[in-house]
Amino acid sequence: MQIDEIFLSLQGETEFVGIPFLFVRFSGCNLRCSYCDTPAAFTISPTCHIHFHGQESFLSNPLSIEQLTTLLSPYQGYWLSFTGGEPLLQREALETCLTHLKGFRFWMETNGTLPEALSPIIFSHIDVWSMDLKLPSAIGKNLWETQERFFSRIAETGKTIILKVILTPTTTLEEMEEVWKHFLLWREKTRSLSLTFQPMTSEKKVIQSESLRWAYEKTLSWPDGKVHLIPQIHPILQIP
Ligand SMILES: Nc1nc2[nH]cc(C(=O)O)c2c(=O)[nH]1
Numbered sequence: 001m002q003i004d005e006i007f008l009s010l011q012g013e014t015e016f017v018g019i020p021f022l023f024v025r026f027s028g029c030n031l032r033c034s035y036c037d038t039p040a041a042f043t044i045s046p047t048c049h050i051h052f053h054g055q056e057s058f059l060s061n062p063l064s065i066e067q068l069t070t071l072l073s074p075y076q077g078y079w080l081s082f083t084g085g086e087p088l089l090q091r092e093a094l095e096t097c098l099t100h101l102k103g104f105r106f107w108m109e110t111n112g113t114l115p116e117a118l119s120p121i122i123f124s125h126i127d128v129w130s131m132d133l134k135l136p137s138a139i140g141k142n143l144w145e146t147q148e149r150f151f152s153r154i155a156e157t158g159k160t161i162i163l164k165v166i167l168t169p170t171t172t173l174e175e176m177e178e179v180w181k182h183f184l185l186w187r188e189k190t191r192s193l194s195l196t197f198q199p200m201t202s203e204k205k206v207i208q209s210e211s212l213r214w215a216y217e218k219t220l221s222w223p224d225g226k227v228h229l230i231p232q233i234h235p236i237l238q239i240p
């Protein structure tokens with residue numbers, strides 16, 4: 001498996017912020033979002049950067065499942081996030097991880113654009129799906145139809161799904177209306193759905209935008225606690 005980095009930190013996004021997470025960052029991505037904060041994961045890296053408690057080491061790619069098991073087994077009981085890049089581009093490697101790594105709670109960080117890569121093994125092991133909503137202003141094309149197919153398939157599993165949308169100065173209010181329309185429609189398909197509006201951060205500061213103002217008002221108007229406006233906390237805390 002081609003892994004860009006493996007590290008332990010606090011979850012810096014969504015309503016799970018502040019709790020310890022292992023991150024396994026898969027190499028390769030099928031998108032090139034304007035706001036991407038992990039461009040290093042676009043390409044396959046010759047080495048995997050491992051950093052735990054400020055100690056770093058490197059392993060040559062590809063990594064074996066035995067290497068991964070040795071590295072992660074002291075952390076059984078922790079949440080483990082498969083992130084990227086886009087982990088579903090390496091479906092077989094992901095399935096190997098899911099069937100061999102024992103004693104973790106699995107979190108899937110996905111751009112939600114590869115419904116054809118989903119499989120029964122993935123469905124049975126992932127506990128929480130964190131799915132980005134990719135807007136045309138950030139990726140240059142409309143992917144709603146594909147994202148709808150992706151969402152419908154993961155919703156059938158009944159697992160927790162967190163939708164995440166990144167707010168940037170180029171995000172339009174029409175796009176925000178579209179996000180909201182989909183959130184309301186998709187809520188009908190599953191019991192455990194929440195939405196995080198995530199304003200972009202740069203230089204440890206939250207970037208102001210009209211979509212951020214819009215999201216603030218929308219979040220205030222929604223009382224059930226399933227809609228959140230939360231910036232990334234890891235750049236602010238200056239942690240990985
Ligand atoms: N602290 C921290 N929290 C995160 N939440 C999602 C991340 C990601 O890149 O997938 C991430 C990350 O890279 N670091």
Ligand code: SF4
Binds near residue numbers: 031111
């Ligand atoms: S999907 Fe994620 S990793 Fe890929 S380009 Fe977009 S933000 Fe970056």
Ligand SMILES: [Mg+2]
Binds near residue numbers: 037038
């Ligand atoms: Mg990140």
